[in-house]
Amino acid sequence: MKWPTSVPIRQLALIFISSALVLMSLVGGFALHEMRGISRDLMHTNQAAARAELATAVEQLSNRIKTQAEMLARWDETRQQLAVPEYYAYWRNQRVYESSMLSRFAHIALYDQSDALLAAPNPKNSFPAKLPTEVSPHFPTSWLRNEAGSVVLYYAFPVYSDGRRLALIGHGLIRLNYMAELLNQSNFRFTDPASIKLKLQPGASLPTADLLDKTSFNARVSPEQMRFQAVFSRALLALLVLLVLTALLGFIAHNRLLVRPLRQLSEDIDAMRQGRFEPVPDQASPMQVSELENIRHSLFDYQVQLRELHGSMEHQNREFRSQARHDVLTDCYNRRAYEEDWARLREEVKAVPQGVAFLLFDCDRFKSINDTYGHEKGDRVLTLIADALVMALRANDRLYRLGGDEFAAILLRTTPAQARQIAQRCQSLLNAKKFSDIGINEPISISIGIAFCEADQINHIDELPKQADIAMYTAKQPGRNRVALFGDDVERASQTLVASRETSAVFQALATPGMIEMHYQPIHSLPGLEIKYYEALARIRHHNTLILPEAFLPVVSTRRLETGFDLAVLQQVDLDLSSKQLQAGVGVAINLTAQSISQPEIVSYLLELSRHNTRHPLMIEIAETSLITQVAEASAYLDLLRTAQYRIAMDDFGTGHSPLRYLADLPVDVIKFDISLIRKLEESSRGAQVVADFARMMISTGYSLTAEGVETEAALRLVEDLGFAHVQGFLLAHPLPLEQLVAHLATAKSGDAQPD
Numbered sequence: 001m002k003w004p005t006s007v008p009i010r011q012l013a014l015i016f017i018s019s020a021l022v023l024m025s026l027v028g029g030f031a032l033h034e035m036r037g038i039s040r041d042l043m044h045t046n047q048a049a050a051r052a053e054l055a056t057a058v059e060q061l062s063n064r065i066k067t068q069a070e071m072l073a074r075w076d077e078t079r080q081q082l083a084v085p086e087y088y089a090y091w092r093n094q095r096v097y098e099s100s101m102l103s104r105f106a107h108i109a110l111y112d113q114s115d116a117l118l119a120a121p122n123p124k125n126s127f128p129a130k131l132p133t134e135v136s137p138h139f140p141t142s143w144l145r146n147e148a149g150s151v152v153l154y155y156a157f158p159v160y161s162d163g164r165r166l167a168l169i170g171h172g173l174i175r176l177n178y179m180a181e182l183l184n185q186s187n188f189r190f191t192d193p194a195s196i197k198l199k200l201q202p203g204a205s206l207p208t209a210d211l212l213d214k215t216s217f218n219a220r221v222s223p224e225q226m227r228f229q230a231v232f233s234r235a236l237l238a239l240l241v242l243l244v245l246t247a248l249l250g251f252i253a254h255n256r257l258l259v260r261p262l263r264q265l266s267e268d269i270d271a272m273r274q275g276r277f278e279p280v281p282d283q284a285s286p287m288q289v290s291e292l293e294n295i296r297h298s299l300f301d302y303q304v305q306l307r308e309l310h311g312s313m314e315h316q317n318r319e320f321r322s323q324a325r326h327d328v329l330t331d332c333y334n335r336r337a338y339e340e341d342w343a344r345l346r347e348e349v350k351a352v353p354q355g356v357a358f359l360l361f362d363c364d365r366f367k368s369i370n371d372t373y374g375h376e377k378g379d380r381v382l383t384l385i386a387d388a389l390v391m392a393l394r395a396n397d398r399l400y401r402l403g404g405d406e407f408a409a410i411l412l413r414t415t416p417a418q419a420r421q422i423a424q425r426c427q428s429l430l431n432a433k434k435f436s437d438i439g440i441n442e443p444i445s446i447s448i449g450i451a452f453c454e455a456d457q458i459n460h461i462d463e464l465p466k467q468a469d470i471a472m473y474t475a476k477q478p479g480r481n482r483v484a485l486f487g488d489d490v491e492r493a494s495q496t497l498v499a500s501r502e503t504s505a506v507f508q509a510l511a512t513p514g515m516i517e518m519h520y521q522p523i524h525s526l527p528g529l530e531i532k533y534y535e536a537l538a539r540i541r542h543h544n545t546l547i548l549p550e551a552f553l554p555v556v557s558t559r560r561l562e563t564g565f566d567l568a569v570l571q572q573v574d575l576d577l578s579s580k581q582l583q584a585g586v587g588v589a590i591n592l593t594a595q596s597i598s599q600p601e602i603v604s605y606l607l608e609l610s611r612h613n614t615r616h617p618l619m620i621e622i623a624e625t626s627l628i629t630q631v632a633e634a635s636a637y638l639d640l641l642r643t644a645q646y647r648i649a650m651d652d653f654g655t656g657h658s659p660l661r662y663l664a665d666l667p668v669d670v671i672k673f674d675i676s677l678i679r680k681l682e683e684s685s686r687g688a689q690v691v692a693d694f695a696r697m698m699i700s701t702g703y704s705l706t707a708e709g710v711e712t713e714a715a716l717r718l719v720e721d722l723g724f725a726h727v728q729g730f731l732l733a734h735p736l737p738l739e740q741l742v743a744h745l746a747t748a749k750s751g752d753a754q755p756d
Contacts, residue, residue, distance in 0.1 A: 014251070017247045017250060017251055020243075020247060021243060021244065021247055024239075024240070024243050025240070028236050028239065028240055031232075031236060032233075032236060035229065035232050039229060043219065046190055046219035046220065046221075047219045049190040049219070050188075050190040050191040050192075050217060050218070050219035050220070051217070053188060053189065053190045053191050054188075054191050054196070054212070054215065054217055055212055057182060057185070057186040057188070058182070058211060058212055058215075060185065060186070061178075061181060061182055061185060061186075062142075062208060064185070065106075065142070065153070065155050065174060065176065066140065066155070068101060068102060068106070068174065069140060069155055069157040069172065069174060070157070071101060072096070072101055072108065072157070072159075072172050072174075073157050073158065073159050073160070073172060074163065075099075075101070077091060077095065077099075078110070078159055078172065079159065079161060079169065081110055081118065082110055082112060082118070082159060082169045082170040083169070085110070085118045085119060088110065088118050088119050089119060092107075092108060092109065092110075092119075096108055102174070103176075103181060103184075105176055105177045105180045105181040105184065106174055106175065106176040106177075106181070107127075107174070107175045107176075108172060108173065108174050108175070109127040109172070109173045109175070110159070110170055110171070110172055110173075111130075111131045111170055111171045111172075111173065112169075112170045113168065113169060113170055115130055115131035115135075115171065116129065116130060116131075117129050117130070126147070127173060127175060131156065131171055131173065132156075135156040135171065136156075137158060137168065138158050138168070139158070140155065140156065140157045140158075141155075141156045142154065142155045142156070142207075142208045143205050143206060143207055143208065144178060144198070144200065144205065144206045144207075144208060144211065145200075145204070145205045145206075146198075146200040146201060146202045146204055147202075148202070149202065150177060150179075151177075151178045151179050151198050151200060152175055152176065152177060152178060153174075153175075153176040153177075153178040153181075153208070154173060154174070154175055154176075155173070155174040155176070156171055156172070156173045156174075157171065157172050157174075158170075158171055159171060159172055178198075179196070179198065182196070183196070188220075189220070190219055190220055191217050191218075191219060191220065192217065192218045192219065192220050195216070195217050195218035196215065196216075196217045197215070197216050197217075198211070198214055198215050198216075199214045199215070199216060200214060265295060324336065325337035325340070327386075327401040329379055329382060329383060329401075330382055330383055330386035330387075330401050331386070332386050332389075332390060332398075332399040332400065332401050332407070333398050333399065333400045333401070334400065334401060335400065335401070335402050335403060337398075337400060338400035338402060338408060341398065341400075341410070342410065342465075345410060345412070346461055346462065349412070349458055349461060350458055350459070350461070353455040353456065353458045354412060354413050354455050354458075355412075355413060355414050355415055355452065355453070355454060355455050356410065356411065356412055356414070356452070356453045356458075356461060356464065357410075357411040357414050357416070357418075357419035357450060357451070357452045357453075358408065358409075358410055358411075358450070358451045358452075358453075358464035358465060358467070358468045359408065359409040359410075359411065359419065359422070359423060359448060359449070359450055359468065360406070360407075360408050360448065360449040360450075360451075360465075360468040360469060360471070360472045361385075361389060361406065361407040361408065361409075361426070361446050361447075361448055361472075362405060362406050362407075362446060362447050362448075362449075362472055362476070363381070363382070363385060363405035363444070363445075363446050364444075364445045364446060364447055364476070364482075366378065366381070366404075366405040369381060369440065369442075369444070373439065373440060377438060377439060377440060380438050381435065381438075381440065381444060382401075382405060384430075384433050384435065384438075384444075385405075385407070385430060385444070385446065386399065386401065386407065387433075388426065388429040388430040388432075388433055389407060389409070389426050389429075389430075391429055392422060392425040392426040392428075392429045393409055393411075393422060393426075394411070394422070396412075397409055397410070397411055397422075398410065408465075408468075414452075415452075416450070416452045416485060419450050419452060419485070420450060420483060420485060423448040423450055423483045424483060426446070426448065427445070427446065427448070427482060427483065430444065430445070430446060431443075431445075445482060446482065447472055447475040447476045447482050447483075447484075448472065448475060448482065448483045448484070449467075449468045449469060449470065449471030449472025449473070449474070449475055449484055449486070450468060450471055450483065450484065450485045450486065451463075451464040451465075451466075451467035451468035451471060451485075451486040452464075452485065452486070467486040468486065470486060471484040471485060471486040472484065473558065501542065501547070502547060502551045502552045502554075502555050503555045503559070504542075505540045505542035505547050505552060506540070506552050506555045506556060506559070506561065506565070508542065509540045509542075509565075509568065510561065510564050510565065510568055513568075513571070514572075515540055515541055515542065516538055516539070516540060516541075516568050516569060516572050517538075517539045517540070517541045517546070517572075517737060518536045518537065518538060518539070518569070518572050518573060518576055518737075518738065519536075519537045519538075519539055519735035519736055519737055520534040520535065520536060520537070520582075520588075520735060520736060520737075520738060520741050521534065521535045521537060521728055521733060521734065521735040521736075522534055522728065522732065522733045523535055523589065523706065523726050523727070523728045524726060524727050524728065524732055525725065525726055526719070526720045526724055526725060526726060526727055527720060529727075529732065531586055532586065532587060532726060533586065533587040533588065533589050533617075533619060533726070534582065534586060534587070534588050534589070534741075535588075535589040535591070535621070535728065535735075536569070536573050536576075536588055536589065536590050536591070537549070537591070537735050538565075538569050538572075538591070540552055562593040562595040562596050563595065563596045563599045563601070563602060565593075566592050566593055566596040566602055567596075567601065567602060567605060569590070569591070569592075570590065570602070570605050570606065570609060571605075573588065573590055573609070574605075574609055574612075576738050577609075577612045577615075577616055578612075579738075580615070581738060581739075581742045582616060582738075582741075582742070583745065584615045584616070585615075585616075586616060587616055587617035587618060587619055587647075588612075588616050588617075588618055588619070589618075589619040589620075589621050589649065590618065590619070590620055590621065591621045591623070591651060592620055592621070592622055593622075593623065594622055594623065594634065597620075597622060597634050597637055597638065598633050598634045598637060603637045603640065603641065606620070606641055606644070606646070607640075607641070607644055610641075610644040610645060610646065613644070613645045613646075617645070617647070618645070618646050618647070619646065619647040619648070619649055619669075619670065620638075620641065620646055620647070620648055620649065621649045621650075621651040621672065622648070622649070622650060622651060622666075623651045623652050632665075634666065635665060635666050635667060638666060638667050639667050642667055642669075647669045647670060648666070648667055648668050648669050648670070649668070649669065649670035649671070649672055649706070650662065650663065650666075650668045650670070650671050650672065651672045652672065652674045652708075653671050653672055653673055653674055653677070654673060654674045654676060654677040655674050655676065663703075668703070669703070669704060670703070670704045670705075670706055670726075671698055671703045671704070671705050671706070672705075672706040672707075672708050673691075673695070673705060673706070673707050673708060673724075674708060674709070675708050675709025675729075677691050678707050678708065678709050678710060678715055678719065678729075679709070679715075681715065681718050681719070681722075682712070682714055682715055682718065692722055695722050695723070695724070696722065696723070699722075699723045704725045704726070705719075705722075705723070705724045705725055705726075706724065706725065706726040706727065706728065707719040707724045707726070707727045707728070707729070708728055708729065709728075709729050709730075710727050710728065710729030710730075710731050710732070711729050711730050711731050712731060713731070715729075715731070716731060
């Protein structure tokens, strides 16, 4: 179901009011349902009370009949009538009532010892001539009988000659109009007397024990309950009518006070958007929402102010755009401006063909200058180079700083000869700069690569940056001029570089997952030689040949592929760790170039890779020989990675240009002494003492030391005596592919399990 993106306010009001009415209807229905439930509960309570009341009345009547029978059985006149029944009729018809022995609804008859009626029965009352056989001789017996639609209660009782109940002289039988006596003696509160009926067929008899079960009745309806139901129903109906009227009035007020002003406000905003908004004079109205009117007037005031500020904002936007396209250090155009201009120029020259030259500039030996004199002097050198290049270019040409010490320029409507002349002028102006004024005494030079595209070959313009890059690196080769124009001789020379086995292998490895193969060399702890880490070493498998780092790393560095190559290495390590073939608890050390550690995509992947830290502690090794051009940024990224439980190691320590400076500026946990320093320890010279003293100093300052390239037992003893924490080298283990390493560990484990 697709919901509408916008709903008119009137429709919202209708929905709200309808929802409120539905909700209140549900509440009213629920209240009515609850009221009916309460009424049912009250009816059940009244029915139970009526049944209890009826049971009590029946029990009281039975007890009264029993009492009357006991009194008659002990009455001397009753015994006298059984002995001498001369006045029996008088006694039966008058005497028993005068003595209050029976009620007016009851009659009595006496039976002699032979169970025969003493005298003819009263015509008004039909007593049986013989006492029924079910009457017990010595115990009272009672039953009910439906006689001609009237329920009659019979109660038979024995009569003895004396109080000791020794001689039975006859029986008495009380006949009672049961329903008349029951209704006469009881004042029913919960039971409706008119509804009391006994379910007894004409001529049938019923024991008194089953009397209550055969009696049907109805409970009285409580007047309070009837009044409550009536009042509640009227109140509920009045509430519903009030809600409907309130909803109607609310809709009318909402439409008058909100919908109309908001619609007018919406029309005013649309007019503002189209630039034709004019203030509407105030209209007399009995009711207005002051906040909405204030908004409408404020919007008009803002529109006027926006028109006034529009001109200055356009000027500021132009300035901001200009700043966003300029390099902060050199004030020339930055890479963003280069990418935008290059995309635009390619379309322009394809529409209007013309000769285009692409010049690529690179400072020679800038790494050594930066390491020797520091970043502040290095930045000053870049500024002077940019000034010289801008002065050498033509008035309409732009200089772009692509990154680091690399600059570029795009020349339109030119020829190869003019492009070479401009490049040579750049070198001449740079040579005229006095770098000694900033404390640099050695010469500063640049290598320039030029690529040219003729007007009739403009479809190949996209290849100019790559061709200029090849020409620039050709210009850096020994024996070459510092300016190289891409052509047949440069192309032939570059083909040797580009088509070499190592170069081809590097590019294929970056494009083909799985060609980069990780070999793992154990790093052992001292003392004890327990495996604590594996160093992940990259190899390239090219046509079944294993290419080692010393062969392909120069290509990676020359082609500036460090970030892409390191990303491929991280992906392969991720796959290996995800396979969970390495034993848990052993860490993995990953080699990265210093250039990559400042790249956000590398840091982001490392943070994702940190999920393996729970199974394999991870360590990053940064080669000390690499140039770190952005120390502060690299330090910030390394601090971030340390919070993700990475350890940071300085690799190949002792082979670079400024090791102490990097140790002071970067958050390093581990220092890995290069094989050259380990071999120096084995010599009997002053250099061995310097290395040993330096190692002790590093340990005392809190660094953990690892000895690389340990190949002899003597070297192992030396580094252990000096206090090195870890050691690796061919003496202990060679790097192995993951499958071979796992198989080797399994074999070693099974060998340890064999009995001696």
